Amino acid sequence: MDGFFRILRACFHASPDVVKAFLLSMRRRFSRVRQGAFASKSNTRAFNAMMRHGTEHNAGPSAMLAALEDDRLPDVDISAVTHNSQKWLSAFGDTLKALDYPKKKLHICFVDNGSTDETRQRLAETIAGLSEAGIEARLIEQTNVGFGGGHNTGVKAGGSDFVLITNVDLTFEPSSLRRIVSHAVVDTPAAAAWEMRQKPYEHPKVYEPLTGTTNWNSHACVLLRRAAFEKVGGYSRVLFMYGEDVELSYRLRTHGFVLRYNPHAVVYHHTYEKAGEVKPVQYIGSTFANLYIRLRYGRLTDILLVGPLAAGLLVRRPRFVGARRQHACSIAKLLLKAPEALSNNISNRTDAEFPFALLNYDVTRRGAFCEAGSLPAQPPKVSIITRSYQGRESLLRQAMMSVANQTYPNIQHIITEDRGETLASAVLDFASRVTHEIVHVTGNKLGRSDAANLALSQAKGEYCIFLDDDDQFYCDHVETLVAATLATEGARGAYSLAFDLPSKRVSDLGADFDVELPISHHFMASPLDPQAMKIRNCFPIQAVLFERTLYDERGGFDEDLDMLEDWALWQKYTHRTQFVYVPKTTSFYRTPFYPAAQISRMKALNSTYNIVRNRMDVWRASWDEKTTQQ
Template sequence: MRIWFDVSVVVYRETDEVLTRLLDSLAAQSVHCGAHFQVWLRNNDPDDAGRLDQFVHASSNYPFDLSVSHSRDNVGFGVAHNATFEATSAPFFFILNPDGWLHSTAIDRLVAAIGNSSSNVGAWELRQLPFEHPKVYDPSTLQVSWISGAGAVFRREAFAQVRGFEPCIFMYGEDVDLSWRLRASGWTLRYVPDAVVVHHTYASPGEVKPAQIVNGVLASLQLRTRFGTWADILRGLGCWLLQLARRPRFEGARRRHIATLPQYLRSMSYFRRTGLTYRQTGFRPEFRFWSYSDKREGAFFEFSTTELDPDVVPLVSIIVRTHRRPALLREALMSLLHQTYPRLEVVVVEDGPENSRSLVEKEFEGRLNVRYISTGVPVGRSAAGNRGLAIATGEWFGFLDDDDQFYADHIEALMQVVGGTSSRVMYSAAHEIPTKILALTEDSVSYQEADALLKYRPYSRLAMWQENLAPIQAVLFHRSLYDEFGGFDEDLDQLEDWVLWVRYSCATNFESVNRVTSRFRVPMSGRVALERQANLHSAYSTALERQRKMRVTLSPLDVTSMAEEQARRQAIIHVSRRRARMLFTRMRFMRRIFSTQAGWRRRISALRRRISP
């Protein structure tokens, strides 16, 4: 398949070094599926025209055509890209930020994603590193609610249909507006997590960017006006008041925030009028304060920007337990197919007859390093899990039950944590999804999902002994623990994972990271949830009995440290004994009290000795 791109880059005072790095990364693409592209630089600073024209003279060094054009003024991100779009004709319009650069396989992966997409996909978003955007997406279909303009490819037909970027949004929010107009027009949007653009959006985790905050507030109000109801608009103005009342995050924040209101009011009529067509389609986006979608916790988990070598990284084995639910299994395996970690083995264990063999062989063999086995007759969750562990060949093990899913970065994130610790178990945060299954057949499943609940507590050995801190799919552990301590207790059908984690915790510390990398379903029905909780409560006493037989060697210091940690996490205000002694000894009047008390104790003791027979 051969795909033609026009690559559009809007430049505003970027250095030669930054632009050269981007162009070199485009020149170095290892394209195997076939692609051709031309690069268009659009300069938004007329005073910089002479310097940028020099890139045209050096374009013979690149295996693509390079053009430079100039705006009359700094017209903004979207308007400049629109001007380039009008001058181009390729079927796919690829926009990139000038301060980013591509991994060597990025365009290759984009070509594959486009080739595997249906005709109603209007845009594809690249993954940004080192800080991946935290918005939620579907881990199985990779559909996303909106795409970032830092790196995205648009189908020309789709971009033209909605007339490109909104010219009245100067910067920040214009990519969300375009995404929503595409969706309201019937197009879907897809995330491509293995096509990477390195874009240092933030110089450091949590960096405050005044322009982003101020322009983001204005754009959010404008988008509420275009796509939302009057109630959404009123809530947006309420958010504006809360933003005004909060502690300023940068110098001049309140003054700049107040200035956004008249700007918004002047544009309000235009956005309300031009949004009528989209509102009539029934498209209703969700507004979450200033956010445009749900987010995954851990936005500032910093990924390495180095490309992972599959010949160097350890093999990770994921055991997938399933039982007569091929349609759900398909979704779990699709989330494994999208993993960004490059060396993965999947072992599917069917607890019972071979209901899912044909699905695995037809849809995933050749695309995923997968093996399928069945137990023939049902043996239970724990025994099925042990069958998978017994044949897995990886250095690290994990589980993914058929009704759970990994986000694309799950294994990569945890294996990056592995590289910085000596612990043999690590886990991440997860989303718990209350779910109601509406229809389930061998070929399809439909369900209703409620809002996600965050499931995360940082690791504490003592806390782990009291309750399960990590849902099973959130954990990776080293195979040496399985070799030494075995797998699940096969007579357990509930809390088998907690008993296993407690056993492993007797031999090693765990590491945890507060980044949501997986999701697991629980019953939405109150009745079913109560029955499930009753079963878990019944199994809890059995799990505690198993703990009685376990032994761990700890020093007195280990025990006191665990107690201090537990007290600190449970207390509203906590001062350790050591800290209290240090504070008291620093206070002169306290030293006098203690010395006076000590003197009286010595006198009393001496008097007792004198009068004692």
């Protein structure tokens, strides 16, 4: 393995730059195909538009952190549709009563879509219990008109400015409704929808980590602005089950509205009995919806793929017994709906871009069935270290916002400056707007590695993470890594997957980027392999949580290294220790946008490669000898 890798490296670096550029371009293309992101240019444009929302909000905490007092909270209508849902209603009613929200401001409409079990009896009991708790509740009975049709009825029955669309097969964290409504109240008027985070399995959607902006919402539990919902005409009557949320999301964006995701507002969705479960109704409904929505909102490339995708459903191995027959019925229905969908596409053309990725929609993060772990009542402190310098204030504010938006409650953020004290005022200004500790340190001004070691020496956390000033965490990054570490006896840290985000700054001083679609590298997606770590860096710097005591035992960065210093550090910290692999994308790091810039960077890194390899071979031998003698 080592010898083969050496040969590949040597061949690559001996190649002309034009060959390197071609190989790097093909690598990016292959990586995206492998992760299912076969996509049109609309995906890239939609992703860019979504990510630019972060540049508009970098002065202080984002709206997703708001938690308003009772007198500022508005009335909320809640629409809950049932169909043979008897087993969920007792827990659902209990969790509504436990919400940390003024009960007199809640108005719940249950819409029963023709249940044939004991759902209506259980609903009567649930409504009685809610009424006793001071919550207004009512029931509307009708024939089964599907998910969207049921919620159209429920929304129409109310009159509040905000309406919560929710499944009944879920339970709420007590703070969830206060958090999501507070977010909506302080958000821009252009925002129309705010999606709650689902546990134990978070929906693997991509979103902009600073504002929560996303290209579409899941409507298992989502808050909607009534005026926006009514303006676009509510849920589609074409889609009976599944896909209604994506279609409504795209229709809202057609009218210029913005969609949000808030990982701080949590519900527990009991939709899967086991990881990776295939549910026939969901699968058939979702695939039909994807093809229909392509016709309704896609560009030409997206529409032209409808035929091959439909044919693929018929010829490939079925996911369950009877799948081909059901797909054939769906395709026949699609043919009947296609003229209207295409007509609407042409007549309602908009500047908004709508992503499609084969039978999915947007790029997805890995980890759809990575179960969220639990934290102790008093979680350990985590010190996050960011290195920065003069001229990168805009980038630094975004990094600080990324930390401020973490769902993890016990954080110290250390900003370490290696070229002076110019960032102090920006750090102090941001620190005054947040509740967690932010510290600015500056020391010997000897470079990046020295600055990082200074921060490590002053870190108060039991665990540490690095975050470069141009990279960002998704909101659950720290929570996910700490939970994984604590759940594994003997673990001294954890690492998760990260997006490689090819980026170029629009201006030298700003924090606005043009980006390509993110890449999930296959070589990072595996448990720690000590031999692989010796020949290549398997961890992006921000992807790793480690015990602070490792710094005391094994030292910090080698201060003469200005490149690959993190690779050397990870070799020290992972040598004969246990680090937990979390197969979920929880952060992103930026790499050069253009192949020429990427080649230049790789040449610089290659000049340090053998130095680090040889040095770490010596370090390991010395460490093993020392520990053997103890």
